[in-house]
Amino acid sequence: MAKKKPVLNVAFIGHVDAGKSTTVGRLLLDSGAIDPQELEKLRREAEEKGKAGFEFAYIMDKLKEERERGVTIDVAHKKFESKKYEVTIVDCPGHRDFIKNMITGASQADAAILVVDVNDAKTGIQPQTREHMFLIRTLGVNQLAVAINKMDTVNYSEEEYKKMKEMLSNQLLKILGYNPDNIHFVPTAAYHGDNVVKKSEKMPWYNGPTLVEVIDTFNPPEKPVDKPLRLPIQDVYSITGVGTVPVGRVETGVMRPGDKIVFEPAGVTGEVKSIEMHHEPIQQAEPGDNIGFNVRGVSKKDIKRGDVVGHPDNPPTVASEFTAQIVVLQHPTVITAGYTPVFHAHTAQVACTFAELLKKLNPATGEVVEENPDYLKTGDAAIVKIVPTKPMVIENVREIPQLGRFAIRDMGMTVAAGMCIDVKPKNK
Amino acid sequence: MVVSMESSKREKDIYLFKKAIKELKSKKGKGTELISLYIPARRRISDVAQYLREELSQSSNIKSKTTRKNVQSAIEAILQRLKLLKEPLEKGVIIFSGMVPRGGPGTEKMETYVLEPPEPIKTFIYRCDSQFYTEPLEEFLEEKDTYGIILIDRSEATIGIVKGKNIQILKRLTSGVPGKFKAGGQSARRLERLIDDAAHQFMKRVGEYANEEFLPLLKEKKLKGILIGGPGNTKIEFVKKGYLNHELRKIIIDTFDICYTEEFGIRELLEKASDVLKDIELIKEKEVIQRFFKELIKEDGGLAAYGEKEVMRYLQMGAVDTLIITDNINMSRVTVKCNNCSYTQEINVKNDELQKFEENLKTKSCPQCGGMLYIADKEDIIEYFAKLCEESGTTLKIVSTDTEEGSQIYKAFKGIAAILRYKID
Ligand SMILES: Nc1nc2c(ncn2[C@@H]2O[C@H](COP(=O)(O)OP(=O)(O)OP(=O)(O)O)[C@@H](O)[C@H]2O)c(=O)[nH]1
Ligand SMILES: [Mg+2]
Numbered sequence: 046m047a048k049k050k051p052v053l054n055v056a057f058i059g060h061v062d063a064g065k066s067t068t069v070g071r072l073l074l075d076s077g078a079i080d081p082q083e084l085e086k087l088r089r090e091a092e093e094k095g096k097a098g099f100e101f102a103y104i105m106d107k108l109k110e111e112r113e114r115g116v117t118i119d120v121a122h123k124k125f126e127s128k129k130y131e132v133t134i135v136d137c138p139g140h141r142d143f144i145k146n147m148i149t150g151a152s153q154a155d156a157a158i159l160v161v162d163v164n165d166a167k168t169g170i171q172p173q174t175r176e177h178m179f180l181i182r183t184l185g186v187n188q189l190a191v192a193i194n195k196m197d198t199v200n201y202s203e204e205e206y207k208k209m210k211e212m213l214s215n216q217l218l219k220i221l222g223y224n225p226d227n228i229h230f231v232p233t234a235a236y237h238g239d240n241v242v243k244k245s246e247k248m249p250w251y252n253g254p255t256l257v258e259v260i261d262t263f264n265p266p267e268k269p270v271d272k273p274l275r276l277p278i279q280d281v282y283s284i285t286g287v288g289t290v291p292v293g294r295v296e297t298g299v300m301r302p303g304d305k306i307v308f309e310p311a312g313v314t315g316e317v318k319s320i321e322m323h324h325e326p327i328q329q330a331e332p333g334d335n336i337g338f339n340v341r342g343v344s345k346k347d348i349k350r351g352d353v354v355g356h357p358d359n360p361p362t363v364a365s366e367f368t369a370q371i372v373v374l375q376h377p378t379v380i381t382a383g384y385t386p387v388f389h390a391h392t393a394q395v396a397c398t399f400a401e402l403l404k405k406l407n408p409a410t411g412e413v414v415e416e417n418p419d420y421l422k423t424g425d426a427a428i429v430k431i432v433p434t435k436p437m438v439i440e441n442v443r444e445i446p447q448l449g450r451f452a453i454r455d456m457g458m459t460v461a462a463g464m465c466i467d468v469k470p471k472n473k
Numbered sequence: 474m475v476v477s478m479e480s481s482k483r484e485k486d487i488y489l490f491k492k493a494i495k496e497l498k499s500k501k502g503k504g505t506e507l508i509s510l511y512i513p514a515r516r517r518i519s520d521v522a523q524y525l526r527e528e529l530s531q532s533s534n535i536k537s538k539t540t541r542k543n544v545q546s547a548i549e550a551i552l553q554r555l556k557l558l559k560e561p562l563e564k565g566v567i568i569f570s571g572m573v574p575r576g577g578p579g580t581e582k583m584e585t586y587v588l589e590p591p592e593p594i595k596t597f598i599y600r601c602d603s604q605f606y607t608e609p610l611e612e613f614l615e616e617k618d619t620y621g622i623i624l625i626d627r628s629e630a631t632i633g634i635v636k637g638k639n640i641q642i643l644k645r646l647t648s649g650v651p652g653k654f655k656a657g658g659q660s661a662r663r664l665e666r667l668i669d670d671a672a673h674q675f676m677k678r679v680g681e682y683a684n685e686e687f688l689p690l691l692k693e694k695k696l697k698g699i700l701i702g703g704p705g706n707t708k709i710e711f712v713k714k715g716y717l718n719h720e721l722r723k724i725i726i727d728t729f730d731i732c733y734t735e736e737f738g739i740r741e742l743l744e745k746a747s748d749v750l751k752d753i754e755l756i757k758e759k760e761v762i763q764r765f766f767k768e769l770i771k772e773d774g775g776l777a778a779y780g781e782k783e784v785m786r787y788l789q790m791g792a793v794d795t796l797i798i799t800d801n802i803n804m805s806r807v808t809v810k811c812n813n814c815s816y817t818q819e820i821n822v823k824n825d826e827l828q829k830f831e832e833n834l835k836t837k838s839c840p841q842c843g844g845m846l847y848i849a850d851k852e853d854i855i856e857y858f859a860k861l862c863e864e865s866g867t868t869l870k871i872v873s874t875d876t877e878e879g880s881q882i883y884k885a886f887k888g889i890a891a892i893l894r895y896k897i898d
Contacts, residue, residue: 109665110627110706118627118705119652142704142730280652345649378766381885385877387737396737402885419779419885422770456744457732 051265052333053130054294056154058147058181060171061139063160064194066117068235068256069136070101075242076257078125079104101236105136116140120150120279122335124323129261133323133335139173141457148180148389148452149279149350153294153335155266156188157181158256159213163193163232166208170216176459179374182221183452183462189218190229190259196248197234203250206232229259268332274298275361275440275448276330276354277391278308282337283345288318291348292337293392296447300330300338300354308343308352309361310436310471315343351393353438353448361438361448365471366400369451371463372408372426377456379420385434386455390465391448395437401430428466439465481869485859486591488800488871490614492853493588497605500573503581504540507571508547509606514565514593522555528599543572543581544601550585565594569605618753621687621699621721622742623679624734626707627672628652630679631734632686635743637754638873642736643686648675672707680716687721700749702729702742740877761870762878765797765890776893779886781821787893788858791865795892796858799874802888804854809834813844821854 057065073079088100096115099106105121106112117138125132135154137147151157159178165171181189191213199205214225231240232251239245242257254262279293291308300306304317318339320330330336353361373380385398405415408426421427442449442464453461500507512521529548535541547570554568567588572581591613600606616637624631632644650671651664690696699721701708708728715722726749731741743750743759750756768775776794778784781804787793803824810817816839822830834846855871862869872879882890 107661109669114706116705140705142732144732282651283649349647378763379769381881383877383881383884385737387733394733394735396735420769454732455740457741 050126050129050131052133052331052335053260053263053265054133054135054153054155054333054335055260055263056135056137056151056157056181056186057160058137058151058157058177059139059160060162060165060173060177061116061141063139063162063171063174064192064235065139065160066102066105066136067099068101068158068160068192068194068233068241069123069134070104071235071238071241072134072257073104073123073125074101075238076125076127078123098236116143118143119146127257127260130263130265132260135335137177139177141173141176144173144176144454145389145394147177148184148394149392151177151181151186152184152277152389152391153279154181154184154186155333156190156260156263157186158190158192158259160192160194160235161209161213162195163199163205163209164195166205166212170212172458174213175217178217178221179459179462180452183450183459185446185450188263189223190231190256190262192231192233192235192256194233194235196232196239196245197237201232201234201239201245201247203248206230206248206251229253229262231256231259266333269297269445269447270299270331272297272445273359274300274304274306274355275445276300276336277393277438277448278348278350278352278354279392280350281345281348287339289315289340289343289345289348290337291340291352291354292335293354294335295330295332296391297332297445298356301328305357306340306354307357307360308348308354309438310363311348311352313343313347314357315340317341351391351395351437353391353393362440362468363436363471364433364439364465364468366430366432366469367439367465368403368428368467369431369463369465370406370426370428371453371461373421373423373461374459376421376423376460379422380461381420386453386460388431388433388437388451388453390437390439390451393437396434397437398432398434399429400432402427403430404428429463436471439468441465441468481859481862481867483591484869484871485856485862487614488855488859489853490588490591490610491800493586494607494610494614497569497586497607497610500571500584500605502543502571502603503574504537504543505601505603506540506543506547507573507602507605508544508551508569509598509600509602510551510568510570511594511596511598511609512562512565512567513595513597514563515561516565516597518555518558518560518562522552524599525552525555546583547571547585550583554585554587564590564592566590567594567610571605616754617695618697619690619695620697620726620750620753621683621690622739623683623699623701623708623711623717624703624731624738624742625676625679625701625711626703626705626734627675629734630675630703631736631738632679632683633736633739634686634690635739635750635753635755638758638876638879640739640743640755642739644682645736646675646679646682648672650675676707676711676714676716679711680718684718684721688718691720691724696724698724698726698749700726700729700742700746702731702738702745703734704730704732755876758870758872758876759878761795761797761892762872762882762890764795765882765892768892776896777890778893778896779890781887781889784889784891785821787891788861788865788867790897791867792894792897793862793865793867793891794894795868795870796862797870797872797882797890797892798855798858799879799883799888800855800871801874801883802854806852806854806857807848808850808852809846810849811839811842811844811846814839814842816841816844816846817849827851 087103091099135150137150233240275296282290320338355361388397405418406426440448570585619636630646633642768777
């Protein structure tokens with residue numbers, strides 16, 4: 046048996062209708078993960094539903110509502126093999142209503158591909174393009190590539206491509222601390238197959254890699270197998286004849302069938318019966334593995350998205366309060382003590398109150414510029430004390446970085462980002 | 474300007490009203506000897522006096538000697554007060570009277586309160602009990618308009634109401650609708666059917682709970698409208714397919730695209746629906762505080778000011794456009810005088826530090842003549858501010874700390890904030 050390829054989770058992100066699902070579908074088809082006959086069937090279904098052109102997207106968009114409306118609602122995972130990796134694709138929704146699902150997806154990624162419509166150069170950067178980039182930055186996804194899509198609609202023009210690339214670089218990527226020179230910008234026409242897997246003949250001016258080749262330029266993720274087990278739950282299923290099946294991605298540590306596990310903050314324990322990855326049983330789940338597992342002694346009702354699995358001898362930390370370092374990305378007014386927006390950490394979303402603003406920092410140097418500030422506004426960095434309104438798992442970023450980062454949302458946008466630098470665990 | 478003055482006065486009246494109720498409720502008589510009297514609008518005072526005189530003669534039957542004496546003197550106190558009232562009574566009047574113990578036995582003192590109701594009184598009430606009867610008063614203050622809220626998507630729902638300054642969660646439901654993860658061996662068709670069926674069952678449950686909570690409110694004519702929110706199409710399906718009682722469907726105001734269906738989704742919904750809801754207290758309060766915040770983020774703090782000292786300074790200059798105070802700041806404006814010369818000083822003291830302040834005062838002497846200092850007057854700070862506001866045409870907003878914004882004003886700005894007309898260095 047050939048040596049198993051390392052696993053890489055790649056999230057497709059970007060504004061609604063940019064063509065994320067279409068790109069993913071095309072990638073799966075052209076790399077042989079999907080049968081062309083299957084696509085033919087989907088093409089007919091799309092036409093019947095008055096959604097011609099969405100056949101590629103239908104590969105990932107399986108829900109009826111997604112197909113009828115032509116939008117992705119929840120994240121979908123799909124496996125394919127590149128030269129170097131066993132890739133799990135995480136197709137994220139772009140619509141702003143479903144951003145909480147996007148965050149769940151992004152929190153599971155090792156790398157991200159931002160898909161943009163080349164025509165955005167004319168109108169400016171789309172709001173969810175911006176927000177998704179803020180979010181993956183916040184969640185610590187540092188490997189990035191860009192697909193500048195729908196090149197067919199601008200006659201495969203190099204000029205339009207360049208305009209889009211410039212705009213993204215100057216108005217977004219540099220601000221977030223990326224160096225555009227180290228990022229691949231691939232001009233694609235996903236619907237027609239250009240530069241996704243096959244090199245396009247229509248864009249001889251481009252001699253960079255195709256999207257699939259770009260995936261192989263990403264570095265394999267670290268595998269923190271020595272750390273305690275942490276597996277944030279993305280969803281829980283109850284399957285007839287099987288039982289309770291939570292799904293999620295292992296962030297740290299190792300889980301094996303037979304392990305006793307605990308779900309926090311639910312506080313329930315169970316035993317792992319079997320583990321599956323992409324419908325195949327595995328004997329050991331490691332960091333990066335996106336798995337479904339069957340657990341004995343736990344009912345679907347007891348656990349939910351946002352719970353974290355660990356071993357009982359080193360369970361996930363449930364915070365009664367925590368200290369965080371935050372940056373205010375964009376806020377229409379001010380952040381003060383008493384403010385209670387939604388925090389997204391790993392797959393959890395919990396309203397948390399700012400209990401105290403401890404220090405205001407210089408965002409560039411990190412040095413303290415003010416003790417106990419009265420309020421914070423856009424651009425400010427600070428150390429703050431946070432009290433969750435409900436039990437939640439969060440870890441000190443120095444110990445388990447994967448579970449120490451969070452995004453703060455309010456009024457339909459991501460207003461701040463941060464990391465937990467000290468946790469006061471809840472007494473049990 | 475007139476409008477804002479009017480509403481400022483109302484803000485103050487309501488605050489004082491609440492304060493009075495709280496005080497009245499804390500008083501307890503020894504026996505059933507505290508009298509509450511609600512006189513309806515336009516009732517003739519002579520009729521009321523007649524009624525009371527009959528009660529007075531009836532009361533001679535009371536067995537306990539002290540109770541009898543106390544009841545009789547309370548009625549007499551009320552009869553005295555009636556003589557001071559002017560006819561006609563536009564809104565009616567409320568009188569409380571009775572012997573209230575101040576400490577141990579023998580400390581009772583006759584206390585009489587006359588209140589003007591915020592709205593006309595409709596029914597005559599005479600009550601003699603061990604407590605003052607304040608429920609009808611509280612009803613005056615209770616917000617009548619309630620809005621129902623339903624947040625729903627495929628996986629969960631929240632049912633709640635918004636009333637006055639309060640958001641109340643009535644029910645949280647989760648669906649069990651399967652997601653996109655496909656179990657081995659399950660056909661796509663079968664999964665789709667499962668999803669459809671589970672979604673239908675879920676919306677039915679949400680509808681039933683909403684009917685159960687909202688229909689009684691509708692019957693009492695309290696429910697003004699229903700707002701429905703959530704991501705995607707589920708909320709629209711929920712409305713269109715008639716999961717809600719038809720009476721309730723008629724008062725659906727609108728559906729709103731929002732991201733969250735948990736409790737905190739209600740915030741997002743209120744934000745989006747603020748145009749429709751602009752008359753409810755919660756939104757008005759939010760709006761004023763947001764305006765203050767928006768000034769604050771401007772260069773050099775814009776036209777925002779906060780903290781007791783700074784705001785006082787601007788208030789006294791007449792430079793405050795809107796004053797925001799939380800209803801729990803518990804401070805008094807204290808006037809200190811010298812018993813020897815004309816020295817006077819006004820200062821703000823926290824209520825729980827009043828005693829300490831008074832004791833400290835004994836150790837101090839008049840800076841002008843060295844005479845003895847004493848407290849000449851004590852006034853609730855909010856009343857004092859309200860007076861200053863009236864003088865300078867300032868809008869007064871007394872906010873509660875039950876709302877998030879109110880608690881921000883309290884925690885971050887010590888309960889006092891202002892939007893200014895102009896700023897000086
Ligand atoms: N002309 C053209 N249309 C494209 C291309 N790629 C995608 N589209 C169209 O863009 C529309 C949206 O595509 P999706 O793949 O569903 O977009 P998405 O980014 O996944 O959208 P959400 O998941 O809802 O955020 C569909 O009508 C596609 O046919 C392309 O390369 N060229
Ligand atoms: Mg999509």
